[in-house]
Each structure stands twice: as structure tokens, then as C-alpha cells.
Amino acid sequence: MINGFKEFIMRGNVIDLSVAVVIGTAFTALVTAIVTSVFNPLIAAIFSADSLAGALVVTLPNKSAILFGAVIGALINFLLIAAVVYFVIVLPLNKLKEAQDRRRAAGVPSAVVPHPTTELDLLTEIRDLLAQNAAAAPEQGPKH
Template identity: 70%
Template sequence: MIKGFRDFIMRGNVIDLAVAVVIGAAFTAVVNAIVTGIFNPLIATLFNAESLAESMIVELPGGAKMSFGLVLAAIITFLLIAAVVYFVFVLPLNKMKEAQERRRAAGVPAAAEAVPATELDLLAEIRDLLASSASEAASEGPKHTL
């Protein structure tokens, strides 16, 4: 049972997942700082409120409160976070991938693709060249000289 657990923990994908969680936590702090420090004050200024979450509160009978501003703030925060993630991270990465695909299509090898041929590859290429030259010679027929 312990050996199975150790094998599970030592798998590469578990380690990758742990790294992704740590990077995600740091990434969340950056995105939240952008939204909280820049965008939320701008939106609060538009609504003449210290904070959007504290505006649009409706008092109900019995002392209950409905905070439409809080819901609206959560929706706007979500959209802002999605926009920051898209325009700061996803879009540039997609552009880099497109440029890489265009280079590949143009025949410019990427650094990872410039792998030297092995001896087996070279021998196979020589075999194919010899076979094609032999078949061309056979298709031309015998040559007569005078």
C-alpha cells in the first residue's frame, strides 16, 4: 500500500500539478492586484461609491438587505480577471504559437526540431537513393554504343 502511494506521488504528472498550483497561486495574486488596484477604483468612481459592493443596497422589511452592488461587483471582477488573463497571457501566447507555426510552414526549423540525423536515418536515406537510382537505370533499358 505504501509502495503504491509512493509510486503515485513520484509520477511526473503529480509533480507537474503541484508546480501548477503554486504558480497559479502566485498568478492569482498578480491578477487580483491588477483588478483591485486599478480597475475596481475606476468602476467605483463611475458609480460614485467608495466601493461598488457597498452601493445598490435595498433594505427589505425585517432588516434584511439585498446587495445588488455586491453581485454586480463580483460579475465585473470576474469579467475583468478573465480579460486580464486573456489579453496579458493567452493572446500573446497564441500569437507566439501562430508565429511558430508560420515559421514551420515556411520551412524554418525551430530549435527543438533541428535534431541531427542518426546513423540509422542516414543509412535508410542511402538505401532509398540507391534503390531509386537502380530503378531509374532499369527503366531506361540497356544502352547501346557504337
């Protein structure tokens, strides 16, 4: 059960989605500032309201209100975040993947990444060097 969950988490799609969520969350403050400082005043000036949430308000007979301005603000936030995530993350990754596919199709081998050296590799190399040095050194008898 745990192995299945681990395989699910390690799949590329889940990791890509996680990165998109983190980056999207990081850009939320920036997008909110842009909407609050730029779009809200413009739309508020057009519709004579103090903020975007106060613009395009439809009051129903029972004194309830439909806040179309708030929906428009949320839509602007969503579109800006989606655009940033697309142009900063998705598009460059797609271009990188296309370049790799073109290299693969052209028969250019991908860069060989050497495996990291482990303790066992180092110990084996030390043993071999010691054996080589011992074989190359002349035998010295006991000194009297």
C-alpha cells in the same frame, strides 16, 4: 504513485493554469485599486451611495438585504483580471504557438538547442586531449 503525480504536475495544462493563477493573483491588488478608486466612485455617484457595496441594495421585509452592488463589484474585478490574464498571457502564447506551427508547416527546422555539458562530457574531452597530446609529443627517454 509518485511518478503518476509527477507526470500530472509536469503536463503543460497544469503549468499553464499555475501561471495564470499566480499572475491573476498578482493583478488582484491592481484591479482592486482600479475598482475602488475609479468604478466605485462613479457607480456610487450614479446611485447616490458611499461605495459600490452600498449601491443597489434591496431590503427584504425581514430586514435582510441583497447587495447587488457588491456582486457588480466582484463581477468587475473578475472581468478585469480575466482580461489582463488573457491579453498578457494567453494571447501572446497563442500567437507564439501559431508562429511555431506555421514554421513547422513550412518545413523550417526549429532552433537546435544544444544539450548542456555534463561533468562526464568535460572529463571525456580532457582525457581525449591528454591522449592526443601524449601521442603527439616525442618520446623522451630518461635523462642521465
